[in-house]
Amino acid sequence: MNACPKQIGEYMHEYLDGDISREHETELKAHLQSCDDCRQHMQELNSTIAFVKSAAVVSVPLDFKQNVMVRLPKGKSGIGVQRWLRRHPIFVAAAMFCILMSASLLTGFNDDKEFSVTKQPNLVVEGQTVIVPAGETVTGDIVVKNGDIVVEGAVDGNITVINGQYMASTANVTGQIDEINQAFEWLWYKIKNGGKEILSFLDKNK
Amino acid sequence: MDALINKRIKQVLKGDQNAYSDVVSHYQQKLYQVCYRMLGNKHESEDIAQEAFVRAYINLHTFDLNRKFSTWLYRIATNLCIDRIRKKKPDYYLDAQVAGTDGLDMYSQISSSDRLPEEEVQRMELQERIQYEISQLPDKYRTVIVLKYIEELPLQEISEILDMPLGTVKTRIHRGREALRKQLGNL
Numbered sequence: 289m290n291a292c293p294k295q296i297g298e299y300m301h302e303y304l305d306g307d308i309s310r311e312h313e314t315e316l317k318a319h320l321q322s323c324d325d326c327r328q329h330m331q332e333l334n335s336t337i338a339f340v341k342s343a344a345v346v347s348v349p350l351d352f353k354q355n356v357m358v359r360l361p362k363g364k365s366g367i368g369v370q371r372w373l374r375r376h377p378i379f380v381a382a383a384m385f386c387i388l389m390s391a392s393l394l395t396g397f398n399d400d401k402e403f404s405v406t407k408q409p410n411l412v413v414e415g416q417t418v419i420v421p422a423g424e425t426v427t428g429d430i431v432v433k434n435g436d437i438v439v440e441g442a443v444d445g446n447i448t449v450i451n452g453q454y455m456a457s458t459a460n461v462t463g464q465i466d467e468i469n470q471a472f473e474w475l476w477y478k479i480k481n482g483g484k485e486i487l488s489f490l491d492k493n494k
Numbered sequence: 495m496d497a498l499i500n501k502r503i504k505q506v507l508k509g510d511q512n513a514y515s516d517v518v519s520h521y522q523q524k525l526y527q528v529c530y531r532m533l534g535n536k537h538e539s540e541d542i543a544q545e546a547f548v549r550a551y552i553n554l555h556t557f558d559l560n561r562k563f564s565t566w567l568y569r570i571a572t573n574l575c576i577d578r579i580r581k582k583k584p585d586y587y588l589d590a591q592v593a594g595t596d597g598l599d600m601y602s603q604i605s606s607s608d609r610l611p612e613e614e615v616q617r618m619e620l621q622e623r624i625q626y627e628i629s630q631l632p633d634k635y636r637t638v639i640v641l642k643y644i645e646e647l648p649l650q651e652i653s654e655i656l657d658m659p660l661g662t663v664k665t666r667i668h669r670g671r672e673a674l675r676k677q678l679g680n681l
């Protein structure tokens with residue numbers, strides 16, 4: 289078979305795939321008529337295919353479907369909800385909000401009227417107002433609840449004011465400033481990070 | 495048929511888990527068959543084919559309804575089979591008898607270098623021999639040969655299932671056919 293044109297082997301497979309061109313087919317047929325080795329090769333390939341195709345159908349076990357259904361993750365609308373949440377991450381927070389509304393968190397908000405502030409060494413507290421004195425720099429985040437904050441100095445961090453006001457003459461805050469005055473916003477703030485956690489939790493369980 | 499399947503898929507996506515049982519009914523035979531021919535072991539194929547349906551269910555939201563569901567399902571199943579083949583030890587074992595194939599032992603995962611003695615191969619019944627020869631193929635050839643000649647799928651669909659250019663599929667089928675031909679000798 290060494291003397292045979294190299295493309296004859298390729299043509300055999302083109303023929304078997306059913307996508308041989310007319311020219312190639314003519315060339316292949318002419319060669320097979322004159323070459324015993326190639327004719328036998330072609331014959332063997334045909335037998336090989338017939339051999340594999342004679343494989344009997346192997347029936348699926350009777351309880352197969354039932355076993356699949358048992359293995360499916362539980363929860364009526366599990367995947368629907370998961371999909372929805374993953375596509376609309378902002379609604380994770382909204383969904384959490386609804387859950388939390390029915391729980392005690394909102395009541396917690398109404399009851400929680402007490403003034404509080406994150407402990408930072410150089411903060412001055414006057415009544416329910418927190419002051420960052422001029423010339424001072426507070427390093428770290430400040431959260432003020434049910435009170436105001438006046439920044440005269442500088443803050444190297446985020447400021448969050450819940451149920452209060454942020455005031456500054458010359459703002460010198462490196463981080464973000466958030467004022468949260470409404471119950472909804474307060475909850476929103478509390479669950480935003482929780483929402484992210486839920487998403488990563490869903491992904492882990494994918 | 496595809497329209498009915500898509501309808502069921504939409505129902506599943508809306509949360510009706512039971513609608514999935516029609517999907518399983520429709521494809522279970524095909525999927526089990528592919529896994530069986532790939533793995534040559536009844537118990538393992540059942541496990542892998544079921545796993546394929548479970549994964550399809552979990553990831554159903556990623557399925558594009560404009561495409562063929564069977565293509566997607568075959569893809570999940572063949573990937574699982576290939577993973578399983580690669581994880582397995584290179585030695586072989588005889589599986590328990592296969593229901594409905596009367597005393598037929600199936601060989602699973604015998605690498606080409608561990609071919610059985612020729613007289614043992616010659617003694618095999620036809621069905622046993624077919625499975626044995628398929629199992630002797632390297633997995634990349636085995637997959638295309640099973641999809642082409644057992645499932646009788648068009649080359650274009652095989653290329654979609656394996657996410658491989660059509661040319662690569664053809665090359666693998668050509669080599670798979672040649673490899674089988676050599677294994678069979680002068681059958």
Ligand SMILES: [Zn+2]
Nearest residue numbers: 289292323326
């Ligand atoms: Zn020749």
